[in-house]
Amino acid sequence: MEPGEVLKTRLTMIPLMLFTGRPYGLWRDWFFSTTKPTVSWSKTLIDGLAFLSFQLPVYAVVLFFVGADRSEIVLLLVSTAVLMFAVSRPFGLFLDAVRKVSGVT
Template sequence: MRSFIIDTVATVVFFTILAATTEIFIAGMAFSEMLTTRLIMIPMMVLTGRPYGVWRDWAFKVTNPTNVWSKTLIDSLAFMSFQLPIYAITLVIAGADGSEILTLMASVSLIMLVISRPFGLYLEKVRAWTGVTTP
């Protein structure tokens, strides 16, 4: 239960701030669309925060990356393969139009490549601060 709470809170805090900024300033979504997307995403992050943590842990265990570049690659692949489909579905549910969805998916893919490793390091640090260990 502790791992669930820590992974979930870390996910909600990190991505609510980042995604809201992206949706408003990069995609040009209306505030109401961004708010709808964030309100949909918080419950989704509660449902997916820990499963993503488990998915990421599994990816690292299976591949056993040994240097900065391989760890960055595994973080990127794990993150994109898990999060991008969830985000796309959320945008459809939130009512974003086709142009907004395409813009967001392209920009978010690039952003995911940039943020996946910092998020992975952040998740590891939050776990360490709270005494949660990785299997």
């Protein structure tokens, strides 16, 4: 992608992440309640699958609207999926901590 497209993508994703935060939390809760993981590795897997299944389509739509072509979108989604999976469990633990501090169940 061109530097301008990367900048547009980043600037679009920031407010979009704010608007999709609550829907993602509901999606993640549904994923956990449906699968009921019990051990650490399964919780990590479920967090990853929930994150990827929610965020990758959002990212694909943003890439399309900022002008990335089909081959760029596919390449970016594949490479981003690896990073998203790596950050999904720490992000999920962060969400759980914020809920605990906020008194939200």
